Amino acid sequence: MAATDTSPSPSKGTQPRTGDPTIAALLTWLVPGAGHVYLGRVPFAIAAFVVVEGLYVLGIVLSKGMLFEYLPPEMRSRFAPALAPEAGNLGGILYHVRTYGYGYGFPRPWPAQMDLGTTLTAASGLLNMLLMSRAHFDARVVERQPGKPIGPALAAGANLILPGLGQILQGRRVRGLVIMVCLLSLFALACLISDGANLDRERHFYYWAGQFLLGLPAMIAEFVNGHPLMTEMPELVDGGIVLGSVAGMLNILTMLDAYGYSEALHLGEDPPGSKDEATTQKGVHA
Amino acid sequence: MNLLVHGGLFLLASAIIVLISCFFAESDDRRAFRIYPKRLLRFLGGCGLVVAIMLVIEHTFASIH
Numbered sequence: 042m043a044a045t046d047t048s049p050s051p052s053k054g055t056q057p058r059t060g061d062p063t064i065a066a067l068l069t070w071l072v073p074g075a076g077h078v079y080l081g082r083v084p085f086a087i088a089a090f091v092v093v094e095g096l097y098v099l100g101i102v103l104s105k106g107m108l109f110e111y112l113p114p115e116m117r118s119r120f121a122p123a124l125a126p127e128a129g130n131l132g133g134i135l136y137h138v139r140t141y142g143y144g145y146g147f148p149r150p151w152p153a154q155m156d157l158g159t160t161l162t163a164a165s166g167l168l169n170m171l172l173m174s175r176a177h178f179d180a181r182v183v184e185r186q187p188g189k190p191i192g193p194a195l196a197a198g199a200n201l202i203l204p205g206l207g208q209i210l211q212g213r214r215v216r217g218l219v220i221m222v223c224l225l226s227l228f229a230l231a232c233l234i235s236d237g238a239n240l241d242r243e244r245h246f247y248y249w250a251g252q253f254l255l256g257l258p259a260m261i262a263e264f265v266n267g268h269p270l271m272t273e274m275p276e277l278v279d280g281g282i283v284l285g286s287v288a289g290m291l292n293i294l295t296m297l298d299a300y301g302y303s304e305a306l307h308l309g310e311d312p313p314g315s316k317d318e319a320t321t322q323k324g325v326h327a
Numbered sequence: 328m329n330l331l332v333h334g335g336l337f338l339l340a341s342a343i344i345v346l347i348s349c350f351f352a353e354s355d356d357r358r359a360f361r362i363y364p365k366r367l368l369r370f371l372g373g374c375g376l377v378v379a380i381m382l383v384i385e386h387t388f389a390s391i392h
Contacts, residue, residue: 216350223343223347313354314353315355
């Protein structure tokens with residue numbers, strides 16, 4: 042992300058106002074939408090709260106709060122849940138851990154919609170991280186200038202729908218297509234060599250989280266062929282898990298690229314990594 | 328055969344990791360592609376060095392022979 046002056050600036054409009062970006066982001070982390078209430082954008086804050094927390098609550102209902110029972114007993118430390126994508130929604134995960142924790146201490150059958158439920162809670166965490174980045178941006182920019190590309194959080198979020206989509210929406214088609222082909226190919230190869238066994242959250246709790254960062258393609262692959270019944274693991278399953286996780290984590294890098302590019306254009310700065318103004322201007326008008 | 332497959336998967340993953348990192352480091356696509364070969368070589372060289380160090384340490388301290 043581009044370096045910016047984070048000091049509060051005077052309000053330009055009647056309702057929305059600028060504020061401290063760090064406070065806005067931290068408030069959003071704790072309670073989805075709270076950062077936007079702080080910025081005077083109450084209707085947006087209410088909508089964000091309903092969507093993000095609604096996903097989390099629905100996920101808990103479907104999975105009966107049993108997500109952390111996926112962890113084997115030896116991994117059930119106090120901070121083990123903090124490495125799950127749900128940690129993006131701090132209020133949600135704190136409620137989850139406090140209310141359901143690691144269950145009753147004995148194995149129970151998983152609910153029928155366990156996979157969908159845990160995917161929804163994870164999606165809530167990721168969505169709230171995007172909301173935090175949006176609050177951080179909105180704290181610095183009150184009025185968006187017409188003609189600028191899509192907002193940073195939206196550009197980053199588009200890469201969760203399809204890797205590279207954010208870059209394509211910004212007009213950087215070559216980059217977007219290369220990202221799309223590379224990451225989807227890597228992920229497809231990962232699923233292929235491990236026969237889909239890489240995608241089960243019960244089998245690979247933390248590696249699942251890494252692969253989940255690829256977004257919608259990973260979710261679709263999981264629900265199509267992510268829970269195969271097998272008597273023994275494929276020989277290359279470890280390689281598949283690693284490659285899938287690499288694809289997911291690289292998608293975070295592409296989201297940061299999309300975020301930084303849009304942010305710089307909206308703030309009137311050079312995009313990150315640009316060496317000279319001439320190149321920058323070429324990129325802007327491409 | 329197994330070593331070849333793992334080596335191939337490693338090369339593929341390395342090629343994509345370095346390409347995406349080039350995109351992240353450079354906002355201009357042409358410059359990103361230009362610096363790619365040098366970065367890939369440096370990445371592979373670095374990984375080779377780590378492998379060599381690990382093998383030496385394993386051979387020296389963890390060998391069952």
